[in-house]
Amino acid sequence: MKKVCVITTVHHAYDGRIYHKQCKSLAKNGYSVDLIAPEPDDREEQSPIRLIPIEKPKSKLKRIVNTLKVIKLARKTKADLYHFHDPELLMVGVILRLITRKPVIFDVHEHYPNAIMSKPYLSKRLKPIIRSGYEMMEKLSLSILSGVIYTTTEIGERYKKYKSCKIENYPLKxxxxxxxxxxxxxxxxxxxxxxxxxxxxxxxxxxxxxxxxxxxxxxxxxxxxxxxxxxxxxxxxxxxxxxxxxxxxxxxxxxxxxxxxxxxxxxxxxxxxxxxxxxxxxxxxxxxxxxxxxxxxxxxxxxxxxxxxxxxxxxxxxxxxxxxxxxxxxxxxxxxxxxxxxxxxxxxxxxxxxTYNWEKEEKKLLTFYNEVLSS
Incomplete structure (x- = not known):
């Protein structure tokens, strides 16, 4: 049985896309799944996914400490594949790839450079600088990572040169x-x-x-x-x-x-x-x-x-x-x-x-996992 370690430090542990769709689909289809995510208020009983809780960081210092902790926790799972969901975890993904030599997938939820330009708390002068910095960091990281999952064709344009797969976040039947x-x-x-x-x-x-x-x-x-x-x-x-x-x-x-x-x-x-x-x-x-x-x-x-x-x-x-x-x-x-x-x-x-249901997208996820693990 192949083991997968799914990682998020931002999303809820029982997030619809991450937990209810992707993790449960993987577990249903023969994968052993560990999920590193913020500690929820209530634990779901009798879940096929092993939850490894972390504290949601409340300051920049704690965020850095949390990142180091996530790397340590992820390595301990001894997974065959790592799958992370947050852009701030790009360096975590790179480090896991270099240390473990196992496949690492970046799951892109939105057009992050555009999202940066929409942040109301960033000044107009800072936005293009931060956007350029993110694009450079992402480009460098993707040259090391094993694959990318994205939604919509426009977002996928940025990942054409990498091993990638378009998987929409459609609801579960x-x-x-x-x-x-x-x-x-x-x-x-x-x-x-x-x-x-x-x-x-x-x-x-x-x-x-x-x-x-x-x-x-x-x-x-x-x-x-x-x-x-x-x-x-x-x-x-x-x-x-x-x-x-x-x-x-x-x-x-x-x-x-x-x-x-x-x-x-x-x-x-x-x-x-x-x-x-x-x-x-x-x-x-x-x-x-x-x-x-x-x-x-x-x-x-x-x-x-x-x-x-x-x-x-x-x-x-x-x-x-x-x-x-x-x-x-x-x-x-x-x-x-x-x-x-x-x-x-x-x-x-x-x-x-x-047409617009997760059961169709699930097949794409499983196929992409097989491709990444095989290569």
């Missing part, structure tokens, strides 16, 4: 088992799923929803996810109070991955109002496919990747996320046409079952 006919969808319920930050269009969404409520007083909006910061949370809640729509909006906070379907199965429309920053233009958010998996009609930003999925599936509509009035108009139109809304919901779920 086993997590979304209810057909639309079995659900009790509320035709007035909207949902936003995921983290809440300024560049994800939360402020614009709240403004648009206030206009929707004027035409549709029964409309409701639920946020399932966490705020990036307490200051942004205070700002959004102050806007909601000023617009006098507190009775129409509910915040659920972070919920376990297994409970997502419960919220989506009651929702008619799922919103993705991401703003047009560089990273959003080349990535596909997982919530797009989670909405589709549950038969929730999608209202998404009009970016090329989003539009391609939405139009091919006929599972939703695209809107200009910077145009609050247009967003409100399109959402109101959907809420006002129950027959069209139901048709869109059926199309979305059908496309998920046939």
């Amino acid at each position: 086993t997590m979304f088992t209810q057909s639309i006919s079995e659900q009790s969808k509320d035709p007035n319920q909207l949902i936003y799923l995921g983290g809440m930050t300024p560049i994800r269009g939360v402020k614009e969404l709240v403004g648009a929803f206030a206009l929707v409520v004027k035409d549709k007083p029964t409309a409701k909006l639920t946020f399932v996810g966490f705020f990036e910061s307490s200051s942004f949370e205070s700002e959004i809640k102050a806007i909601i109070k000023k617009l006098e729509i507190e009775d129409h909006i509910e915040f659920k906070g972070r919920v376990p991955y297994e409970e997502i379907e419960n919220y989506l199965s009651h929702s008619a429309i799922g919103i993705i109002p991401y703003l047009p920053v560089p990273n959003h233009l080349v990535c596909l958010p997982n919530k797009l496919f989670e909405y589709m998996a549950s038969g929730t009609a999608v209202v998404a930003s009009d970016f090329p990747h989003y539009r391609e999925v939405v139009e091919q599936s006929r599972g939703g509509i695209v809107v200009d996320p910077t145009n609050v009035q247009n967003m409100a108009k399109e959402v109101t139109r959907l809420l006002s046409d129950p027959d069209q809304l139901k048709e869109i919901q059926k199309n979305a779920q059908k496309a998920f079952n046939s």
